[in-house]
Amino acid sequence: MIRRIIKETMPIMFGYIPMGMTFGVLFHGLGYPWYFSTLMGLFIFAGAAQFMAIGLLSAGAGLTEVFISTFMLNFRHVFYGLSILEKYGKWGLRKVYLVFGLTDETYSLVTTIKTPKEFDEQNYYFYITLVNQGYWVIGCTLGVLLGDLVEFNTEGMDFALTALFIVLVIEQWKNIRDILPFMIATLSSIFVLILFPSQMLVGSIMLSISILITIRVIKNKSYG
Amino acid sequence: MVDTGYLLSFILVMTVATFATRLLPFVIFQKQSKHPMMSYIAKYTPPMIMSILVLYVLKNVDFNSVESINTLVAIATTVGIHLWKGNSLLSIFAGTFLYMYLIQS
Numbered sequence: 406m407i408r409r410i411i412k413e414t415m416p417i418m419f420g421y422i423p424m425g426m427t428f429g430v431l432f433h434g435l436g437y438p439w440y441f442s443t444l445m446g447l448f449i450f451a452g453a454a455q456f457m458a459i460g461l462l463s464a465g466a467g468l469t470e471v472f473i474s475t476f477m478l479n480f481r482h483v484f485y486g487l488s489i490l491e492k493y494g495k496w497g498l499r500k501v502y503l504v505f506g507l508t509d510e511t512y513s514l515v516t517t518i519k520t521p522k523e524f525d526e527q528n529y530y531f532y533i534t535l536v537n538q539g540y541w542v543i544g545c546t547l548g549v550l551l552g553d554l555v556e557f558n559t560e561g562m563d564f565a566l567t568a569l570f571i572v573l574v575i576e577q578w579k580n581i582r583d584i585l586p587f588m589i590a591t592l593s594s595i596f597v598l599i600l601f602p603s604q605m606l607v608g609s610i611m612l613s614i615s616i617l618i619t620i621r622v623i624k625n626k627s628y629g
Numbered sequence: 630m631v632d633t634g635y636l637l638s639f640i641l642v643m644t645v646a647t648f649a650t651r652l653l654p655f656v657i658f659q660k661q662s663k664h665p666m667m668s669y670i671a672k673y674t675p676p677m678i679m680s681i682l683v684l685y686v687l688k689n690v691d692f693n694s695v696e697s698i699n700t701l702v703a704i705a706t707t708v709g710i711h712l713w714k715g716n717s718l719l720s721i722f723a724g725t726f727l728y729m730y731l732i733q734s
Contacts (some may be wrong), residue, residue, distance in 0.1 A: 416721045441636055448644040458643060465635075468642045475646035482647075486654030488674035490662035493655070507651045509682060516675035561729035564700075568707045568724040570683045572717045575708070577676035586673045590680035598688060605688060609681045617673050621666065 406524060410532045413518060416572075417510045418540045419565035424452055425544015426551070426559070431459045433552040446545035450506060450538055454478055455545075481607045484614055485512045492516070494527040503527070506534035510566065517573045517580070585620075589613045696732070703728035 425446060432442040445455055454475050461471055485507055492515070493503050511534050520529045578587070590613050597608035661667055690700050707724030714720065 412718065415718060416725075419722075419725060437636060441640070445640055445643075448640055449647055451643075451647045454643055454647055458639070462636070462639065468638060471639055471642045472646045475643045476650060479647050479650040482650040483654050484674065485678070486651060487658060487667075488671045488678075490655065490658055490667060491671060504651050504655055505648055513675075513679055513682065517679070561732045562725065564703060564728040565721055565725040567683070567686045568703070568721040568728075569717075570679060570686060571704060571707050571724075572711050572720050574676070574679045574683055575711055576717070577679050581672070581676055583673075586676040587680050590677040591684070593677075594681050594684040598684075602688075606681065606685050609684075610678060613677045613681065614670065614674060617670065617677070618666070621669055 406529075406532065409521065409524075410529075410536050413514065414533055414536050414540070416565045416569040417514070417537050420510065420563050420569070421452075421537065421540035422544040422547070423559040423562045424566075425541045425546075426548035428452070428455050428459075429545045429548015429550070430552060431456070431548075432545075433549045435459065435462055439546070439549045442549035443542060443546045446538075446542040450541060451475075451479055451508065452541075477607075481509075481610050482507055484610050485509075487614075489516065492526075493530065499527055499531045503530055503534055506538055508537065510569070511537050513570060513573050517576045586613075586617070589616050699728060699731040702731065 428446075429442050432445070433439070445458065449455055449458070457474065457478060458471075461474070466474075486504065489512070493500055514533060514537075515530050520526045574587075590609065593613040593616065594605065594609040597612055598605050601608050658667065687700070690697050692701075703724045706727050707720050710723050711717070711720035
């Protein structure tokens, strides 16, 4: 099973390790002991929030501000959970961890790939999440330890995440064969990008889910 | 000089705020998880979010610049190889290595 998990998560490794290292290098600049970078990767485990933390820490931001800005930044995750209520199965320690580790990349992977028949679904997702967090924590730790000693030769490696999302769109298309969600998403993104470019991610997700629900409600009414 | 207490509470607050966004839907909507509307959302949301993520990671590419050709070539390679072979790892790594080669050379 572990070989299978490594194979499925390898593109994420190529994204998380250099990205985590970039975080570590920036964190090194703040002057805190190195292991706090590891600790942040272990407990926060959110790329964008951790990068925001660099700015907030150097500004000495108040904790209320930290809470609100983190909550807003990660608000898109609410919609991730909403669409995998059934998929993540019954409550237990493993599920608590699955929910804790629900990053953009883990979400993308578990909603697209099929669990091989011989594996328990929740178990499979659990190891995918665990291995992904492993990559991230390794990145955060390496970056802070090497500090600015390291001359990054990994430039462009994070394209792996772009390529991953592109491949997953194609796989989603193969699964669903319906142009509707892709159209809604593209139109919403363009609309939000023009009007609220700074809130592109969460704005587009909220708008497209609203459109999706509206379409359903209208359809139901016209049949009813 | 280094305020460990502040840093620890900072990390705690950020952990709780992040976990809250991931946990909320499971707590609020768990009872409705079998509702037809929820399975409809579960079916159509992943392709929407995946498409949005692609557009999101590409939004800072300046398509008027010469460098954007590297991105376009790498994307075309990824898509082309994926449609041809259907092997995710192969398509992702071909696209990524080509991109790294293009921007580093």
